[in-house]
Amino acid sequence: MPGQYARLRDDRGLMPGAVDELLRYIPVMNGVVVLQAVKDFELHGQRIHTGDAVLPVLAAANRDERVFTDAERLDLCRTDNPHLTFGRGAHNCIGAHLARAQMTVCLEALLDRFPALHLPHGHFPTWDDESPSKSPLTLPVGW
Numbered sequence: 001m002p003g004q005y006a007r008l009r010d011d012r013g014l015m016p017g018a019v020d021e022l023l024r025y026i027p028v029m030n031g032v033v034v035l036q037a038v039k040d041f042e043l044h045g046q047r048i049h050t051g052d053a054v055l056p057v058l059a060a061a062n063r064d065e066r067v068f069t070d071a072e073r074l075d076l077c078r079t080d081n082p083h084l085t086f087g088r089g090a091h092n093c094i095g096a097h098l099a100r101a102q103m104t105v106c107l108e109a110l111l112d113r114f115p116a117l118h119l120p121h122g123h124f125p126t127w128d129d130e131s132p133s134k135s136p137l138t139l140p141v142g143w
Protein backbone atom coordinates (compact mmCIF):
# COMPACT_ATOMS: atom_id res chain seq x y z
CA MET A 1 0.00 0.00 0.00
CA PRO A 2 2.49 2.61 -1.14
CA GLY A 3 1.59 6.08 0.14
CA GLN A 4 -1.21 4.88 2.40
CA TYR A 5 1.06 4.33 5.40
CA ALA A 6 2.51 7.84 5.08
CA ARG A 7 -0.96 9.27 4.70
CA LEU A 8 -2.10 7.68 7.96
CA ARG A 9 1.14 8.69 9.70
CA ASP A 10 0.55 12.32 8.75
CA ASP A 11 -3.19 12.45 9.38
CA ARG A 12 -4.17 10.49 12.48
CA GLY A 13 -7.74 11.71 12.05
CA LEU A 14 -8.01 8.97 9.41
CA MET A 15 -7.39 6.30 12.05
CA PRO A 16 -10.98 5.14 12.82
CA GLY A 17 -11.83 4.73 9.13
CA ALA A 18 -8.43 3.22 8.39
CA VAL A 19 -8.85 0.58 11.10
CA ASP A 20 -12.20 -0.50 9.63
CA GLU A 21 -10.80 -0.47 6.10
CA LEU A 22 -7.92 -2.71 7.19
CA LEU A 23 -10.43 -5.03 8.87
CA ARG A 24 -12.46 -5.11 5.63
CA TYR A 25 -9.46 -5.70 3.41
CA ILE A 26 -7.83 -8.43 5.52
CA PRO A 27 -10.57 -9.75 7.82
CA VAL A 28 -8.21 -11.86 9.96
CA MET A 29 -10.77 -14.58 10.54
CA ASN A 30 -12.38 -16.28 7.60
CA GLY A 31 -14.63 -19.30 7.36
CA VAL A 32 -14.89 -19.75 11.11
CA VAL A 33 -18.51 -18.71 11.47
CA VAL A 34 -20.85 -21.61 10.82
CA LEU A 35 -24.50 -20.68 10.49
CA GLN A 36 -27.43 -23.10 10.59
CA ALA A 37 -30.44 -22.51 8.35
CA VAL A 38 -33.68 -22.13 10.30
CA LYS A 39 -35.82 -22.34 7.14
CA ASP A 40 -35.58 -23.56 3.55
CA PHE A 41 -34.46 -20.92 1.07
CA GLU A 42 -32.59 -20.47 -2.19
CA LEU A 43 -29.33 -18.56 -2.49
CA HIS A 44 -27.76 -17.94 -5.89
CA GLY A 45 -29.53 -20.99 -7.33
CA GLN A 46 -28.49 -23.21 -4.43
CA ARG A 47 -31.25 -24.79 -2.35
CA ILE A 48 -30.53 -24.51 1.38
CA HIS A 49 -32.61 -26.74 3.68
CA THR A 50 -33.58 -26.22 7.30
CA GLY A 51 -30.74 -27.48 9.50
CA ASP A 52 -28.08 -27.16 6.79
CA ALA A 53 -24.76 -25.68 7.87
CA VAL A 54 -23.80 -22.58 5.90
CA LEU A 55 -20.24 -21.27 5.98
CA PRO A 56 -20.19 -17.64 4.82
CA VAL A 57 -16.87 -16.48 3.39
CA LEU A 58 -16.55 -13.10 5.07
CA ALA A 59 -13.49 -12.10 3.05
CA ALA A 60 -15.43 -12.52 -0.20
CA ALA A 61 -18.38 -10.51 1.15
CA ASN A 62 -15.94 -7.76 2.08
CA ARG A 63 -14.79 -7.51 -1.56
CA ASP A 64 -18.32 -7.40 -3.02
CA GLU A 65 -18.27 -4.79 -5.80
CA ARG A 66 -22.03 -4.29 -5.40
CA VAL A 67 -21.44 -3.00 -1.87
CA PHE A 68 -17.96 -1.45 -1.94
CA THR A 69 -16.79 0.98 -4.61
CA ASP A 70 -13.46 -0.19 -5.99
CA ALA A 71 -13.61 -3.15 -3.58
CA GLU A 72 -10.19 -4.56 -4.47
CA ARG A 73 -8.49 -1.32 -3.47
CA LEU A 74 -7.32 -0.59 0.07
CA ASP A 75 -8.65 2.91 0.68
CA LEU A 76 -7.89 4.19 4.16
CA CYS A 77 -10.23 7.13 3.50
CA ARG A 78 -13.24 4.91 2.72
CA THR A 79 -16.23 6.22 4.66
CA ASP A 80 -19.19 3.95 3.89
CA ASN A 81 -17.79 0.61 5.04
CA PRO A 82 -20.42 -2.01 6.06
CA HIS A 83 -17.88 -4.86 6.20
CA LEU A 84 -18.77 -8.21 7.77
CA THR A 85 -15.48 -8.89 9.56
CA PHE A 86 -17.20 -9.01 12.95
CA GLY A 87 -20.27 -10.82 11.63
CA ARG A 88 -23.75 -9.37 11.71
CA GLY A 89 -26.91 -9.79 13.78
CA ALA A 90 -27.55 -11.33 17.17
CA HIS A 91 -24.10 -12.94 17.46
CA ASN A 92 -22.12 -9.98 16.15
CA CYS A 93 -18.62 -10.07 17.72
CA ILE A 94 -18.79 -8.90 21.31
CA GLY A 95 -15.10 -7.93 21.19
CA ALA A 96 -15.33 -5.66 18.12
CA HIS A 97 -14.75 -2.45 20.06
CA LEU A 98 -11.82 -3.94 21.97
CA ALA A 99 -10.30 -5.26 18.72
CA ARG A 100 -10.64 -1.82 17.11
CA ALA A 101 -9.06 -0.15 20.16
CA GLN A 102 -6.16 -2.63 20.13
CA MET A 103 -5.55 -2.06 16.43
CA THR A 104 -5.59 1.72 16.96
CA VAL A 105 -3.04 1.53 19.80
CA CYS A 106 -0.77 -0.81 17.80
CA LEU A 107 -0.94 1.28 14.63
CA GLU A 108 -0.29 4.53 16.52
CA ALA A 109 2.81 2.97 18.13
CA LEU A 110 4.03 1.57 14.80
CA LEU A 111 3.55 4.89 13.01
CA ASP A 112 5.39 6.75 15.80
CA ARG A 113 8.25 4.28 16.14
CA PHE A 114 8.73 3.39 12.45
CA PRO A 115 7.55 6.40 10.41
CA ALA A 116 9.21 5.09 7.21
CA LEU A 117 8.11 1.45 7.52
CA HIS A 118 7.70 -0.10 4.06
CA LEU A 119 7.83 -3.29 2.01
CA PRO A 120 11.27 -3.48 0.40
CA HIS A 121 11.10 -3.13 -3.39
CA GLY A 122 10.04 -6.42 -5.01
CA HIS A 123 9.28 -8.12 -1.69
CA PHE A 124 5.81 -9.14 -0.61
CA PRO A 125 4.28 -10.94 2.38
CA THR A 126 3.48 -14.63 2.08
CA TRP A 127 0.22 -15.81 3.58
CA ASP A 128 -0.83 -18.89 5.49
CA ASP A 129 -3.46 -20.27 3.13
CA GLU A 130 -4.00 -23.44 5.15
CA SER A 131 -5.56 -21.76 8.14
CA PRO A 132 -9.04 -20.18 8.38
CA SER A 133 -7.36 -17.19 9.99
CA LYS A 134 -5.61 -14.84 7.61
CA SER A 135 -2.11 -14.26 8.86
CA PRO A 136 1.23 -13.64 7.16
CA LEU A 137 3.90 -16.36 7.26
CA THR A 138 6.59 -13.87 6.29
CA LEU A 139 6.46 -10.09 6.27
CA PRO A 140 9.62 -8.48 4.90
CA VAL A 141 9.93 -4.83 5.93
CA GLY A 142 12.40 -2.01 5.74
CA TRP A 143 12.49 1.07 7.98
Ligand code: HEM
Nearest residue numbers: 027028029033085086087088090091092093094095098099
Ligand atom coordinates in the same frame (compact mmCIF):
# COMPACT_ATOMS: atom_id res chain seq x y z
C1 HEM B 1 -9.90 -8.57 14.84
C2 HEM B 1 -10.36 -9.30 15.89
C3 HEM B 1 -11.65 -10.06 15.87
C4 HEM B 1 -12.39 -10.53 14.81
C5 HEM B 1 -12.08 -10.41 13.31
C6 HEM B 1 -13.56 -11.19 15.35
C7 HEM B 1 -14.55 -11.80 14.58
C8 HEM B 1 -15.66 -12.40 15.10
C9 HEM B 1 -16.71 -13.01 14.29
C10 HEM B 1 -16.74 -13.08 12.77
C11 HEM B 1 -17.63 -13.50 15.14
C12 HEM B 1 -18.93 -14.24 14.79
C13 HEM B 1 -20.04 -13.26 14.53
C14 HEM B 1 -21.30 -13.92 14.03
O1 HEM B 1 -21.55 -15.11 14.33
O2 HEM B 1 -22.08 -13.25 13.33
C15 HEM B 1 -17.18 -13.22 16.49
C16 HEM B 1 -17.87 -13.57 17.63
C17 HEM B 1 -17.39 -13.37 18.90
N1 HEM B 1 -16.26 -12.69 19.27
FE1 HEM B 1 -14.92 -11.85 18.00
N2 HEM B 1 -13.51 -11.11 16.72
C18 HEM B 1 -12.37 -10.43 17.08
C19 HEM B 1 -11.98 -10.11 18.36
C20 HEM B 1 -12.63 -10.47 19.51
C21 HEM B 1 -12.21 -10.12 20.86
C22 HEM B 1 -11.01 -9.24 21.17
C23 HEM B 1 -13.10 -10.71 21.69
C24 HEM B 1 -13.17 -10.71 23.20
C25 HEM B 1 -12.40 -10.00 23.98
C26 HEM B 1 -14.09 -11.41 20.89
C27 HEM B 1 -15.14 -12.14 21.38
C28 HEM B 1 -16.14 -12.71 20.64
C29 HEM B 1 -17.28 -13.44 21.19
C30 HEM B 1 -17.55 -13.71 22.67
C31 HEM B 1 -18.08 -13.84 20.11
C32 HEM B 1 -19.39 -14.63 20.17
C33 HEM B 1 -20.54 -13.66 20.20
C34 HEM B 1 -21.88 -14.40 20.20
O3 HEM B 1 -21.93 -15.57 19.79
O4 HEM B 1 -22.89 -13.79 20.60
N3 HEM B 1 -13.76 -11.24 19.57
N4 HEM B 1 -15.99 -12.55 16.44
